[in-house]
Amino acid sequence: MSASSGPADLARTWRLPPPWALLAAILLIICAEVGGASMARFKLEIARWARSLMLARPDVHGLVGVRDVDERILDEALVKVDAGLRLFHLHAEGMGLVIIVTTTVAATLVASGRARTALIVLFTVGGAGYPLGYLLWSGLIPVVGLTRAKVIAEWLIWIPFGGTTIVALWWLAGAVALRLRRP
């Protein structure tokens, strides 16, 4: 690979994307690794913390004071809290790599300087932001309940940041396809 500076040429080697895009990808992968390790190390503490928050908000979670009913509700919410952390770990690992790959392709194959910069920004922001939605979802479940937590994470993070990445990916696919048609 070579460092990216000027406009993309027809070189047969990859150009590196800007350092800030690579840094964002590496930081995201580090967060994923730390998140995965913390999930395992602090599983009990996280469950206790979530449980205490839920018990302090019986109305939010529909707790009725009957142990058999409440335990089922608490268990379901705790499973979702854990799932949110797992999905953060998985998506942050994956999106870190997706940022590296897509920004490399954009840096190398997108001829227009403005389009190249826009794509690199979209991939970095979308890719780095999206996995945080799972952390937010997980953290909000004990506070606002399952349904509201999902709606908030969806509208604040998943739809805007995920949408950004999807739009950028199809834009990049179009740019590479156009490049294929050139003699």
Place this chain on the structure above:
Amino acid sequence: MSRPPLIVVLLAVVILALGETGGASISQLRPAIERYAAARIAANRDAHGLSGSAEYDDEVRERSTYTAEAGLSFFHTHAEGMGLVLFFASTLVASVVPGRPLRALLYVLLSLGALFPLGYLAYGIAVLELGRESGVELAERWVLSPLGLSAMAGLVGLAVALLGAMRRGRESVAG
């Protein structure tokens, strides 16, 4: 690092884009997907062995819908993964494999292998159209296995080429 041919890069980006779009669709269109699945199961009632007994039929419908949704979910995760695999593996092929014919062969094998996730789309559709067992068997035998084998063959070929490059490197240092 050398870059693979544009067509291979395009395929890697398209597979990633399909994976992302598939993931978003699963989340946003879940009720519509469930309705579609229920309609297809009802239209193929013999294939699913629906008996007319509400309790039994509900269980069959639930299992088939779950399997079809699992196919979509596997499509999302495998497309994300295989897009990245194609990018990195084909970059290594472009950088270390000597000889155009061998490089071309590995590109073809890896590109076919990158289509593996589409097998899970076929899996989801086949389950609804042919019934759970028959659908899974058809997708595994005719789509997932050949494409998966192609990916494995491409990666083994790349590993052998890397070993060859390591040996050549040692010989040139010794010489």
